[in-house]
Amino acid sequence: MAKSKKDPKSTEQPTNQSTNQPAFQKTARQDKALQMFNQKACEFLLVGGSRSGKSFIIVLHQLAVAIKYPCSRHLIARYRFNHAKNSIWLDTLKKVLKLAYPDLKVTWRNTDYYLELENGSQVWLAGLDDKDRTEKILGMEFLTVFLNEASQISYEAYTTLKTRLAQKIEDAKPQLFVDANPPSKKHWMYQVFYNHTEPETNTGLVESRYDHLLMNPADNSRNINKEYMATLNSLPLRKRKRFRDGEFADDSECALWTDDLINATRLRRLADGTLPISLKRIVVAIDPAVSSKDTSDETGIIVAGLGHDDHLYVLEDKTDHYPGPTDWARRAVALYQHYRADRIIGEVNNGGDLIENVLRSVNPGISYKAVHATRDKLTRAEPIAAIYEQGKAHHIDQLLDLELEMTSWEAKKGEKSPNRIDALVWAATELCLSDTYISGRARFGFRKKAEIRLLGTKKVFDTESRIQRRE
Numbered sequence: 001m002a003k004s005k006k007d008p009k010s011t012e013q014p015t016n017q018s019t020n021q022p023a024f025q026k027t028a029r030q031d032k033a034l035q036m037f038n039q040k041a042c043e044f045l046l047v048g049g050s051r052s053g054k055s056f057i058i059v060l061h062q063l064a065v066a067i068k069y070p071c072s073r074h075l076i077a078r079y080r081f082n083h084a085k086n087s088i089w090l091d092t093l094k095k096v097l098k099l100a101y102p103d104l105k106v107t108w109r110n111t112d113y114y115l116e117l118e119n120g121s122q123v124w125l126a127g128l129d130d131k132d133r134t135e136k137i138l139g140m141e142f143l144t145v146f147l148n149e150a151s152q153i154s155y156e157a158y159t160t161l162k163t164r165l166a167q168k169i170e171d172a173k174p175q176l177f178v179d180a181n182p183p184s185k186k187h188w189m190y191q192v193f194y195n196h197t198e199p200e201t202n203t204g205l206v207e208s209r210y211d212h213l214l215m216n217p218a219d220n221s222r223n224i225n226k227e228y229m230a231t232l233n234s235l236p237l238r239k240r241k242r243f244r245d246g247e248f249a250d251d252s253e254c255a256l257w258t259d260d261l262i263n264a265t266r267l268r269r270l271a272d273g274t275l276p277i278s279l280k281r282i283v284v285a286i287d288p289a290v291s292s293k294d295t296s297d298e299t300g301i302i303v304a305g306l307g308h309d310d311h312l313y314v315l316e317d318k319t320d321h322y323p324g325p326t327d328w329a330r331r332a333v334a335l336y337q338h339y340r341a342d343r344i345i346g347e348v349n350n351g352g353d354l355i356e357n358v359l360r361s362v363n364p365g366i367s368y369k370a371v372h373a374t375r376d377k378l379t380r381a382e383p384i385a386a387i388y389e390q391g392k393a394h395h396i397d398q399l400l401d402l403e404l405e406m407t408s409w410e411a412k413k414g415e416k417s418p419n420r421i422d423a424l425v426w427a428a429t430e431l432c433l434s435d436t437y438i439s440g441r442a443r444f445g446f447r448k449k450a451e452i453r454l455l456g457t458k459k460v461f462d463t464e465s466r467i468q469r470r471e
Helices: 028-037 054-068 081-100 131-138 155-162 188-193 217-223 226-233 237-243 259-263 325-338 354-362 377-389 400-408 419-432
Strands: 043-047 073-078 106-109 114-117 122-127 144-147 175-180 210-214 279-287 300-307 312-317 343-347 368-371 393-395 450-454 457-461
Touching: 028 043, 028 054, 028 210, 028 217, 043 054, 043 188, 054 073, 054 081, 054 122, 054 144, 054 175, 073 081, 081 122, 122 131, 144 155, 155 175, 175 188, 188 210, 217 226, 226 237, 259 377, 259 400, 279 325, 279 419, 300 325, 300 419, 312 400, 312 419, 325 343, 325 354, 343 354, 343 419, 354 368, 368 419, 377 393, 377 419, 400 419
Parallel strands: 043 175, 043 210, 073 122, 073 144, 144 175, 279 343, 312 393, 343 368
Antiparallel strands: 106 114, 114 122, 279 300, 300 312, 450 457
8 A cells, every 4th residue: 555755735736846936827727626626526517618728737747646655546537538648648648747847757658548657656547448558557546536528428338437536546536627718508518417316217426426617718828819819709609608607508509409309218128138119120320421531421320110109219329430432331230130220311411322332332231321411401300300299219228429419400491410410310300200111020039028000900010029020
């Protein structure tokens, strides 16, 4: 068990050891964050606008703790490893070391992506999209954990990473840090840190465990150029509130969907992972990004099914920034095979024949249908919203990112809609509003017999075996 004999206050104001002068000056808001970190709470949220110094001060504090407690271990995690590498490993960590600890000797372990101090302490980097790396991280214990840009991180991932705050070092308190540009008030961050409510059970949390602080670009103005502030000031109102003012968004008054509408009909998978209902048809819908650049739109991929009750069931949201067309095609085909889906639906307004060609290069035997947008997005989305309003649409478990988009998209004529919503609309249109379709291939984890009427003849099929096709 490691124990440090250093003065606990020795790392609160980093100095240049060669001149014994402060290497940089923290903002007043960053000072307040450090004071908060030394209070009773053990989980902290720094929320606010872009370039407000949130990540910098958390990383600085983690390094201070690493220096104070030899052989301690610390984690910085983000949803995507590539983003964590570019923003933290190649940027923030280097800036903090240069400005706050210029004489600190560290070893960069570029193969496993962790930083090692002379006293044996380590700072690890993780991306939750890398399964192998995540499994390795989950096998380790840490003294501090930092979830960077947590608006992209699910509640399940947050609670799982909390279990890794298990390193025992005398006199040291395990701490968890979260930062984000605030999404909507239905996000788990708002529920946990502001309402002190457990999102899944709606039960109260121990308030003294949590603390939060608002940090905005104006608080960090001396470190931000005027042009960037002008850019923030020029954003549309909703984005300005989020990225400049750090405000959590309410459900949009113009939104077609609300939290209550979605939550009222939500279903859960059974304990063994199977679906609680049987489906007569399943499709995978794709709304592809035009390009594969980091700044490109995401490729929307939604899996949905039609029940024997003619209700819509949304099963999966695998929307993502895929490196290239082959990558999203492989994911779509894998979902098609996993769910034994009837068809893959692809919007071809931007991709032309590319979508079908790429999909068939992965699997020539798929059933594929191209769809074309002849009406604006709002007009296409309104009939699907009506299905939800009738109580005939069900999300299987929580589809956080999809639901965030659905309840925050201001559905106005001509306004661009997110790719998740586009893919959902195409899937639901094919399942619920189309009269011409193949029926019968779908089968995934059904638990009971379903009564089906085909061509006026009442038949009962065992849904654990293959449902027959309509001839």
